[in-house]
Amino acid sequence: xxxxxxxxxxxxxxxxxxxxxxxxxxxxxxxxxxxxxxxxGSSVGSMYHHFGGKADLYTALYDGFQTRQDARADGAVRxxxxxxxxxxxxxxxxxxxxxxxxxxxxxxLARLFLTGDGPPGFDEVxxxxxxxxxxxxxxxxxSADGRPLNQAHLLVIGSVIAAGAREVTNQADSLxxxxxxxxxxxxxxxxxxxxxxxxxxxxxxxx
Numbered sequence: 001x002x003x004x005x006x007x008x009x010x011x012x013x014x015x016x017x018x019x020x021x022x023x024x025x026x027x028x029x030x031x032x033x034x035x036x037x038x039x040x041g042s043s044v045g046s047m048y049h050h051f052g053g054k055a056d057l058y059t060a061l062y063d064g065f066q067t068r069q070d071a072r073a074d075g076a077v078r079x080x081x082x083x084x085x086x087x088x089x090x091x092x093x094x095x096x097x098x099x100x101x102x103x104x105x106x107x108x109l110a111r112l113f114l115t116g117d118g119p120p121g122f123d124e125v126x127x128x129x130x131x132x133x134x135x136x137x138x139x140x141x142x143s144a145d146g147r148p149l150n151q152a153h154l155l156v157i158g159s160v161i162a163a164g165a166r167e168v169t170n171q172a173d174s175l176x177x178x179x180x181x182x183x184x185x186x187x188x189x190x191x192x193x194x195x196x197x198x199x200x201x202x203x204x205x206x207x
Contacts, residue, residue: 011046015037015047016057019040020109021039066129068102074136092192093185096188104181110165111169131154161188167180
């Protein structure tokens, strides 16, 4: 890699790292470009060369986070399939579990994006991210009559995952986060089951 290109990449990485710290410390609204630039050891001109402003820094951080989250979830699904799992509900559970574990692992970013303190229009970007995972992960799910789940059902699943990702960042420690994750995955499992299966499971419960 040419020296100039490597320096530009290093500057961009330093700005993103500094923005992550500043946003996590004070939130998006109270963050200042000057503080980001100071922590990055860069200049305002350099920042505007790589990013259009504070909103672009925030969006770039989110894009990186969402890419890693998708990779975690998709990787968990592929691993489950490689081990012989083909049940769509089980695969959805594997992906959702990895998504929630990723939210805990990067809870500074997850908490930042899920608090509602972002640039104008970000709420829609965030909603599309969760809905997109629900649609992709739930592609094989079926209703009781064998049809793919409708958009409303997938929207509910995506909303549950979003709420779970937000709540898992507030757990006291890794053990509490793991327990919460399993509780939520169990709820998703029931939500993803066809209605007929849910009624059968309830009927089979003792008492």
